[in-house]
Every structure is written in C-alpha cells, then in structure tokens.
Amino acid sequence: MAQAPVLERNPLRDGLVLARTPDPCAMVIFGATGDLTHRKLMPALYNLALNHYLPQGFTVVGAAHSPLSDEEFRSQMRDAVGKYSRTQPIDSEVWRSFSGGLHYVSMAFEDPSGYARISSVLQDVDGTRGTAGNRVFYMATLPGVFTTVVRSLGTAGLSQTAGWTRVVIEKPFGHDLASAQALNTAVHEVFKEPQVYRIDHYLGKETVQNVMVFRFANGIFEPIWNRRYVDHMQITVAEDIGIEQRGAYYEQTGALRDIAQNHLLQLLSITGMEAPANFDAETVRDEKVKVLKSIRPVDVAHDVVRGQYGPGWVAGQEVKGYRQEAEVSPTSLTETYGALRLYIDNWRWADTPFYLRTGKRLPTRASEIAITFKKAPHQPFAKTVVQELSPNVLVMRIQPHEGASLKIAAKVPGPTMRLRTVNMDFFYGSSFLVESPDAYERLILDCMLGDPTLFAREDEVERAWQLTDEIERGWAAEPPPDFPNYAAGTWGPEAADALMERDGRRWRRP
Amino acid sequence: MSGDHGEVQTQPMVDIHAIEEELAQVRWKLKPDGEIGEAEMHAAAEARASVLNLITVVESESRYRSITQVLDELAVHHPSRTLVLLAQEERAAMKLEAGVVAEAHLDSGHRVVTEQVLLHAHGAIAEHLASLVQPLLIPDLPIMLWWPGRPDFDSRLFNELSDLGDRLVVDTDEGFAPTDLARLLQVARRRSQGCAIGDFNWARLLPWRQLAAQFFDMPTTLARLAGLHGVTVWYGADGPSTQALLLAGWVESRMASVGITVGRVVRADPAFPPGVGRLMLYSDGSDERSRFSITKLPGGRLATEMRLGDEDVGGRTVRLEHRGAAELLAIELTLPGHDPVYEEALAAAARG
Numbered sequence: 001m002a003q004a005p006v007l008e009r010n011p012l013r014d015g016l017v018l019a020r021t022p023d024p025c026a027m028v029i030f031g032a033t034g035d036l037t038h039r040k041l042m043p044a045l046y047n048l049a050l051n052h053y054l055p056q057g058f059t060v061v062g063a064a065h066s067p068l069s070d071e072e073f074r075s076q077m078r079d080a081v082g083k084y085s086r087t088q089p090i091d092s093e094v095w096r097s098f099s100g101g102l103h104y105v106s107m108a109f110e111d112p113s114g115y116a117r118i119s120s121v122l123q124d125v126d127g128t129r130g131t132a133g134n135r136v137f138y139m140a141t142l143p144g145v146f147t148t149v150v151r152s153l154g155t156a157g158l159s160q161t162a163g164w165t166r167v168v169i170e171k172p173f174g175h176d177l178a179s180a181q182a183l184n185t186a187v188h189e190v191f192k193e194p195q196v197y198r199i200d201h202y203l204g205k206e207t208v209q210n211v212m213v214f215r216f217a218n219g220i221f222e223p224i225w226n227r228r229y230v231d232h233m234q235i236t237v238a239e240d241i242g243i244e245q246r247g248a249y250y251e252q253t254g255a256l257r258d259i260a261q262n263h264l265l266q267l268l269s270i271t272g273m274e275a276p277a278n279f280d281a282e283t284v285r286d287e288k289v290k291v292l293k294s295i296r297p298v299d300v301a302h303d304v305v306r307g308q309y310g311p312g313w314v315a316g317q318e319v320k321g322y323r324q325e326a327e328v329s330p331t332s333l334t335e336t337y338g339a340l341r342l343y344i345d346n347w348r349w350a351d352t353p354f355y356l357r358t359g360k361r362l363p364t365r366a367s368e369i370a371i372t373f374k375k376a377p378h379q380p381f382a383k384t385v386v387q388e389l390s391p392n393v394l395v396m397r398i399q400p401h402e403g404a405s406l407k408i409a410a411k412v413p414g415p416t417m418r419l420r421t422v423n424m425d426f427f428y429g430s431s432f433l434v435e436s437p438d439a440y441e442r443l444i445l446d447c448m449l450g451d452p453t454l455f456a457r458e459d460e461v462e463r464a465w466q467l468t469d470e471i472e473r474g475w476a477a478e479p480p481p482d483f484p485n486y487a488a489g490t491w492g493p494e495a496a497d498a499l500m501e502r503d504g505r506r507w508r509r510p
Numbered sequence: 511m512s513g514d515h516g517e518v519q520t521q522p523m524v525d526i527h528a529i530e531e532e533l534a535q536v537r538w539k540l541k542p543d544g545e546i547g548e549a550e551m552h553a554a555a556e557a558r559a560s561v562l563n564l565i566t567v568v569e570s571e572s573r574y575r576s577i578t579q580v581l582d583e584l585a586v587h588h589p590s591r592t593l594v595l596l597a598q599e600e601r602a603a604m605k606l607e608a609g610v611v612a613e614a615h616l617d618s619g620h621r622v623v624t625e626q627v628l629l630h631a632h633g634a635i636a637e638h639l640a641s642l643v644q645p646l647l648i649p650d651l652p653i654m655l656w657w658p659g660r661p662d663f664d665s666r667l668f669n670e671l672s673d674l675g676d677r678l679v680v681d682t683d684e685g686f687a688p689t690d691l692a693r694l695l696q697v698a699r700r701r702s703q704g705c706a707i708g709d710f711n712w713a714r715l716l717p718w719r720q721l722a723a724q725f726f727d728m729p730t731t732l733a734r735l736a737g738l739h740g741v742t743v744w745y746g747a748d749g750p751s752t753q754a755l756l757l758a759g760w761v762e763s764r765m766a767s768v769g770i771t772v773g774r775v776v777r778a779d780p781a782f783p784p785g786v787g788r789l790m791l792y793s794d795g796s797d798e799r800s801r802f803s804i805t806k807l808p809g810g811r812l813a814t815e816m817r818l819g820d821e822d823v824g825g826r827t828v829r830l831e832h833r834g835a836a837e838l839l840a841i842e843l844t845l846p847g848h849d850p851v852y853e854e855a856l857a858a859a860a861r862g
Contacts, residue, residue: 007736011764012723015851021724052717052828056724056814093811097827130728130823 022448023163024057025134026125028118030109030149031141032062032073036170038080041140044440046081049098050091053445057129059101061121065108073104086438101129109145115156122158133163136447143172147186154190168197168447171262173456175252176472177465184458197447198456202263204439204446207402208270209454211369212284214396214404216275221394224373227352231391232503234355234370235267236510238362240314242488243336247327255338256306259358261468262456263367264340265292267398268354269460271369272344281453285460292463296343300474305495306481307337309361312488319361319488333480336360339496340471341503353503357496361488366510367398381417390421393508529646532610533625562590562843563647565671566656567597567639574628577658583836585613585624588843591648592626597636597667604633606642640670652676654843655705658835660685663693672697672705679842681710681835682752683785691752692860698853708842710835711753712852717830718757718789718804721814725791725802734818737795738765742775742788749784751776752859757786759859760851767854782806806830 027045029037048054062073078099082090103121107114125131137153139146146169153159153167167187174180187196202208215221224230237259243250250258269288276283298304310321323330337359344354373392393407405425412418446454475481485493491507500506566581568574574596581592607630627646631639647653655675661668672678678697682690698704726735741761745754758774765772779787783806791802798819805813812830816823833841 005736005769007732007768009768010723010726010732010735011768012719012726012735012761014764014767015849016720016723021720021727024728050829052720052724055727056826057728091811091829093807093809093827094829097813097825100826128823130730132728 021053022055022445023134024055024129024131025136025163025448026059026061026122026131027136027138028061028063028122029138029140030063031139032104033064033066033068033076034140036140037062039084040440041138041444042077042080043085044438044444046085046090046095046098047087047438048441048445050087050094057101057131059103059125059129059131061118062102062104063107063114063118065106067106068104070102070104074099074102077102109141109149109152112152112156115152115158119156119158133161135161135163135165137165137167139167139169146183150187150190159190164450165191166195166197166447166450167191168199170199172253172257173198173461174465175257177462177469180462180465184462193458194452196458197452198461199443200262200266200456201439201443202266203454204443205398207396207398208267210402211270211396222275226348227350229373230352231372231374232353232355232505233271234372234508235264235271236370236508237263237358237367238365238510239360240362240365242309242319242361243322243325243328245326247325251328251332251334254334255336255358255360256468256471260338260340260356261464264356264358265464265467267369268342268356272349272354274348279453281451284453285457289457289460289463291344292460292467294344294346295467296345298340298342298467298470298474300471301478303341304471304474305339305493305499306335306475307359307486307493307496308332308334308481308483309336309486309488310484312361312490314361314363314489321484321488323484333483337486337492337496339492339499341499355500355507357492357507359492362491363489364510365400368510369396369398370394370508381419389419529608529610529627533627533646560589560591560648560651562588562651563653564590564592564656565595565643565653565675566592566658567595567667567671568658569597571596573658580836580839581626584840588840589624591646592624593643593646594626594628595639595643596628596630597639598630598632599634599636601632604635606631606635637666639667640674643671643674654679656839658684660690663690675705677706677708677842679708679839682756683711683750686750686752688751688755691755691856695853695856695860698848706848707852707856708845709852710838711756712849713833713838713841714753714785715757715760717812717828718786719760721804721812721828722761722789722791722802725814725816730796734793734795734800736770737793738770738772738791739794740773740775740792742777742790743786744777744779744782744788745786746782746784747778747780751778754786755859756855757789759857760855761791763854763858764851
C-alpha cells in the first residue's frame with residue numbers, strides 16, 4: 001500500500017466549531033447510585049450522547065456501595081434518565097448504544113481492592129473502546145469521603161495514565177476555610193490544580209455567562225460600569241421554597257454557607273471584575289479572584305443581617321416555620337436569610353456599596369443583579385415634574401425569566417411636561433430559539449474538553465471561605481439572635497430593610 | 511391592526527410612504543392623528559426587540575400559505591421585520607397590493623410584537639420589487655433573504671435581492687438540479703463581500719459531519735484518515751441527489767485541504783428514504799484496510815460502524831433529529847457570514 005502522509009489535525013473538524021467533541025475518555029463516578037447521579041449526571045450524559053456531543057467510545061464506570069451487576073446498574077440508570085431527563089421520551093436505541101458503555105464496580109470507598117477493580121475495568125475499556133487512558137473522576141459522594149477517595153486514587157496509581165486525568169468535585173468545598181484548605185491539600189497530593197474541576201452549577205447557567213457577554217461584548221456599558229455612574233448594586237438570590245428534606249444538612253450549613261459563600265460571591269465577582277484580556281480560564285479566574293481579594297473587611301455588626309423564617313404563607317399556602325421543619329432543632333439558631341453590604345476597595349468601585357441577599361421562604365423565586373445608576377447631576381425640569389422619577393436601573397435577571405431590563409425616564413406625550421419611568425425589557429428567550437442545555441451538560445462537556453473557565457479555582461474558593469469565616473466569627477461574638485425574625489412569605493427581617501434605609505436606599509422588589 | 515397571517519387582507523397601495531406610515535402605526539399602536547390614549551402610551555413605552563430583516567419571495571398563493579406557518583413559528587423567537595414578496599410576473603394585469611400585519615405574541619409572559627408586510631405584485635412590476643423593499647427595511651440590522659424553492663438565477667428580482675441581502679437561504683433539496691449548485695456558488699462569489707449562502711441541506715448534514723469527524727478524533731484513527739482514498743454516499747432513490755453530492759463534496763474538499771485526493775461515488779438506492787442514507791469512508795492507512803460507515807436507521811437515528819482490518823469496533827447509535835423548515839431557518843438566522851467549508855463543499859459538489 002502507498003505511504004500515507006501524516007496528519008497533524010483532523011480536516012473533517014474544520015468548521016464544526018459549534019459542535020466540539022472531547023477526546024475519547026472514561027468517567028468514573030463515585031457515588032453512582034446517589035441522588036446527584038440519578039437526577040443530574042446521568043440525564044446530562046444521556047442528553048450529551050443523544051446530541052452526539054460525546055466522543056466515540058465514551059465509557060462510564062459507576063462506583064458505589066450497593067452490590068449491583070453492570071446490568072442492574074444500567075437498568076437503574078435507565079429509570080433515572082426516564083424520570084429526570086429534560087428530553088422525553090427516552091430513545092431506546094440511543095440508550096442501548098450509550099448504556100453499552102456503562103459499567104459498575106461495587107466497593108467500599110476505603111477499600112483498596114475496589115480501586116484495583118476500577119483500574120482493571122479502565123484498562124479493559126482503554127483497549128476495547130479506545131479511551132486511551134483519559135479519565136474524569138467525578139466525586140458525587142457525600143463530601144465526607146472526598147479525601148478518602150482522592151487519596152486512594154493516588155495510592156492505586158489511577159491518577160497516572162498515558163492520557164489526561166481530571167477530578168470533578170461537587171460543592172460544598174469544605175465548610176470553612178480550614179476544611180477547604182485541608183481538602184485542597186489532600187487533592188493536591190494526587191492532582192495538580194489544573195486537573196481539579198470544582199463545580200458550582202450556577203456558573204454553568206447560560207445567563208450567568210451572559211452577564212460577561214453583556215458587559216464585555218457591548219461597548220456602551222463598560223464606560224459607565226464604575227463608581228462615577230453607579231450608585232449601588234443589589235444582588236439577590238431569593239428562593240420561595242424552604243429547606244425541603246434537607247433539615248439535617250441545613251442545620252449544619254445555613255444560608256451564608258449554602259448560597260452566599262458560592263453563588264452570591266460568584267455573581268459579585270462577575271459583576272465587579274475588570275475586563276479580562278482574553279477568555280482563557282486562568283485570565284478570567286484571575287480577574288474574579290482580584291474582586292474577592294479587594295473586598296473590604298466586613299463590619300459584622302453594621303453590614304450583615306441574618307434571619308430565620310417563622311410560619312407564614314407562601315403563594316397561597318400556609319407553611320411551617322424553620323424550627324418546625326423535620327430534623328431541625330426547635331431552638332435552632334441557623335440562619336435561613338442573610339443580607340450583606342460589601343465594598344470593593346479598588347479604583348473602579350471605591351465606596352460603591354454592593355448589597356447582597358439570599359433567603360429561603362421569600363415571596364418569590366428570583367435571582368438577579370440590579371445596578372442602580374446615579375441620578376442625572378442636574379434636572380432642568382420643574383421639581384414637581386421630576387420628584388416621582390426613580391433613577392436608572394439596569395437589571396440582569398438570571399431566573400426565572402432570563403433577560404435584562406433598563407429603567408429610563410420618558411416624557412409623557414402631551415402639551416404639559418410630565419415625566420415618568422418606563423421599563424425597557426429584553427429577554428433572551430425571545431431572541432434565541434435554541435433550548436438552553438442543563439448547566440450540568442455544559443459543565444461536564446467543558447471538563448472533558450479541559451476548559452476550567454466555569455469552575456472555581458482553589459484561591460477563589462479559599463478567599464470566599466475566608467470572608468464567610470469572618471462573618472461567622474462576628475456572629476459568634478454577638479448575643480444569640482432573636483429567631484425567628486421574619487414570617488415565611490415576606491422579604492426577610494426588618495433589620496435588612498434598616499440596613500438599606502440607613503443608606504437612604506431600599507431593596508428592590510424583584 | 512392584527513389578523514391571521516394566512517389571511518392577510520391586501521389593498522391596492524403603491525405608495526411606499528403609506529406602507530411605512532401603516533407600519534409605524536401598527537408598530538407603536540399610534541393613532542393617525544397623533545393622539546394616544548393611556549393604554550397605547552404604555553405600549554409605546556415598551557421596547558421592541560428586532561434582530562433582523564427577513565425577506566422571503568414566493569411565486570404562488572399556496573406557497574405563501576405554507577411559508578406563513580413557518581414565519582409564524584419563527585416570529586416569536588426572532589423578532590424581525592418580515593417582508594413577504596408574492597411575485598407573480600406571469601399575471602397580465604400590472605398591479606401592486608400591500609398588506610401590513612403586526613401581531614403581539616405572549617411568550618413566557620413577555621409580549622413580543624412581530625411585523626409582516628406582504629407585497630403582492632402582478633405582472634411586470636414583480637421584477638422590480640427590490641425597489642420597494644429598501645425603504646421598508648429596519649436600518650442597521652442584517653438582511654436575510656429566504657428563497658423557498660429554486661430561484662430563477664437569471665431573473666432581475668433574484669439578482670437585485672441577493673445583491674441587497676447579507677445572506678441567501680435556500681434548500682438545495684427543493685427543485686435544485688446538480689447543475690444549479692455552480693450557479694448558487696456564483697452568488698456567494700459574485701463580489702468581494704458576496705451574499706453568504708445558507709442551505710437547509712447543510713444544516714441537515716450537520717449530524718453526519720459531526721459523526722464522520724468523530725471517527726478520527728483518536729490519534730490511532732487519525733493515521734487511517736491520512737490513508738483515506740474513497741468515499742461513497744448512498745441516497746434515497748425517490749429523492750434528489752443534491753444532499754448526497756454535498757456530503758461527498760464535503761469529504762473531498764476537506765481532504766483536498768490537506769493534500770489528500772479522495773475518489774467519490776454517489777449512488778441512488780431504493781432501500782433508503784429521500785436524503786442521504788449511508789456514508790462510507792475507505793482507508794488503507796495504518797497498513798491495513800479500514801472502513802467507517804454511518805447509516806440512517808428508521809425512526810430518526812444514525813448508527814456508526816468502524817471496521818479496522820478484520821475487526822468491527824465501536825459501533826453506536828445517536829439521534830438524527832428531524833428538523834422542520836422553521837427550525838432549519840432559525841439555525842440559518844443565527845449563523846454569521848460566509849461559511850467557507852460549505853462553499854468549498856458546494857464547489858466540489860458542483861464539479862459533478
């Protein structure tokens with residue numbers, strides 16, 4: 001046969017930029033029979049397979065305690081996908097083809113022989129399915145065993161292969177700075193930081209990414225995105241649900257650790273960050289960390305409000321108070337609401353307050369970033385005409401209806417000068433027909449492609465915990481709070497309103 | 511004014527300013543005398559999102575009715591100024607009628623207003639419709655020209671509109687002869703910034719292209735791609751061959767870009783429904799023969815197979831989504847500029 005030329009790239013890939021396909025690889029899921037695997041991971045993987053985003057030969061090795069055969073595992077996963085996949089019904093042929101790559105290893109996570117069995121399955125599929133030593137290790141277990149699993153991977157030699165290896169860690173990454181550092185140290189004994197993917201699914205949401213596009217792809221917003229024009233920012237992550245079945249977990253966590261430490265601070269960093277020089281993972285994350293590092297030390301007594309909901313009404317339904325929930329202490333001091341005033345001490349934001357709040361059992365579910373601009377410096381119109389005017393507000397809504405709106409003043413048509421505030425609304429749904437993929441689909445794909453931009457980096461996580469710890473310490477020094485201090489179905493404790501009123505401002509009603 | 515798109519009432523109206531005025535009125539719900547009530551005032555204060563100008567040309571009323579359904583499906587998600595030109599040059603009486611419709615749709619609780627102008631030209635005036643189009647476009651937004659069916663490449667209307675447009679969207683499965691592919695390519699290459707071409711067939715081939723590329727993502731198979739010497743595409747004998755020509759042209763042109771010459775064969779097969787039924791790639795790289803195939807299965811699926819030497823490896827099945835005209839058009843509307851990979855595939859396909 002003729003000598004074929006050597007190809008350095010696959011020419012058939014040209015122009016297929018929208019459809020990236022990762023290298024053939026195997027994903028090992030620890031905690032493969034758990035809730036996260038059922039609800040999120042397996043449906044996400046199935047949908048990726050359905051839309052041919054997965055590489056040829058993609059393989060999953062599930063690992064968990066339950067004694068299951070490969071077939072039993074596949075059937076369990078089939079049920080999970082049938083229940084939780086965003087696309088229905090399940091295409092049986094596609095499932096059959098995809099599930100051919102599902103394997104299961106029953107093991108105790110502290111038992112070295114389990115890792116040897118995983119290793120042998122992986123070696124098999126490297127040969128039979130062409131996965132070439134490329135591995136993703138996904139920690140879908142309870143956080144308590146992360147360290148055990150990661151160390152065992154190192155001991156078993158699973159982190160060293162002919163291909164690439166990556167490890168995905170679900171939040172929470174620790175419960176305070178010390179535990180986060182301990183976890184990072186343990187992980188780094190086996191994996192280098194570029195191999196570590198910490199998932200905060202909030203960053204996989206299309207609209208969160210859109211905040212960056214909105215800011216940096218449009219020339220008109222960045223020039224006014226600073227202390228000269230911005231009066232203050234309000235970042236809200238409001239939930240109408242309570243703690244559902246997670247009483248025991250929530251008692252140990254609270255709103256500050258559960259939402260503020262990750263989601264609120266992530267939103268703060270992408271809203272406050274400088275324009276990155278490019279969209280490389282490290283460059284973007286460097287800018288985000290700079291914001292967190294510039295946050296002024298928090299005066300807990302003045303800048304932080306905590307709350308806990310009592311009984312009340314949400315959306316026409318009478319609901320229990322937090323202390324009446326299952327697995328919650330009747331004298332619990334865990335906060336279900338937190339509001340903070342933060343300052344970012346840099347040239348762009350000096351003295352511009354950022355108000356952040358999150359809570360359970362608030363009147364509605366809403367996540368948004370609202371930028372309130374300063375009033376026009378001089379009003380040439382009569383006082384009576386302008387007193388009703390509110391300042392310009394730019395709102396970026398993350399959920400439920402993703403989009404943006406801008407409040408502007410306009411003249412009411414007619415012979416007299418009457419002004420009023422109108423809302424210009426834009427929602428993404430109306431401009432794009434494409435259905436948004438689930439955040440997990442995006443993030444799993446990014447991980448397999450080796451793009452960590454939307455994952456939290458070590459220093460980011462640790463700085464966020466440092467801030468949270470400061471607040472926790474401040475609270476510990478205060479007398480115990482008088483909980484509950486807001487009724488379910490209201491916008492939080494009165495002290496939160498007072499926090500704003502002291503500054504002559506008010507919370508938005510999202 | 512609002513109404514059912516399928517039943518747009520037209521009236522003789524050749525005054526372009528009258529159409530513009532009517533568009534402004536329905537867009538902002540302004541009354542002709544300039545006075546507006548409280549409700550209209552509120553409506554006027556709403557922002558209207560528009561992402562593009564969409565011009566579509568049809569030659570019969572029946573075609574008009576079928577495309578309005580597609581335009582309706584599309585309208586909410588791609589708010590645009592839509593101009594429908596019903597050009598009936600063969601009619602004896604020379605006459606121009608126009609109708610304007612603006613409709614408010616509620617989507618996820620948001621109001622989206624869509625606008626459609628129908629220009630119905632009878633007789634020779636049909637040839638000059640482009641002169642009516644220009645003043646009706648929204649400035650600064652891209653102009654998409656959707657031409658259902660095969661255009662008359664020599665007509666004045668087609669040439670003027672494709673000169674005006676940023677993108678011409680056609681479906682080469684609809685009435686195109688293999689010889690028309692070269693004509694289509696000329697449109698894209700007519701001037702330095704020629705009108706980009708969008709082709710529903712290209713979007714339909716996306717899963718085929720993705721799967722074919724995925725065969726060679728592994729270093730071991732990349733060596734076999736270097737030894738690729740043949741491609742065969744089978745297509746349903748009841749349908750046109752253009753899609754198959756395009757797919758084979760794609761393989762040929764991509765491989766030519768890295769200096770590899772591939773022989774291509776396109777075959778009709780009654781066993782397949784219309785469209786591409788099977789793609790087969792033959793290689794003798796890595797010192798043995800190998801064969802890579804993608805086959806359309808009943809029920810909207812594609813199955814892949816790799817035969818390396820004497821061994822069958824790594825077959826799998828994925829979904830082949832059926833995309834309707836609205837969805838294909840929606841994909842086209844979001845694509846930017848020229849697609850050189852398509853144009854090269856088209857050029858290869860046009861060589862016959």
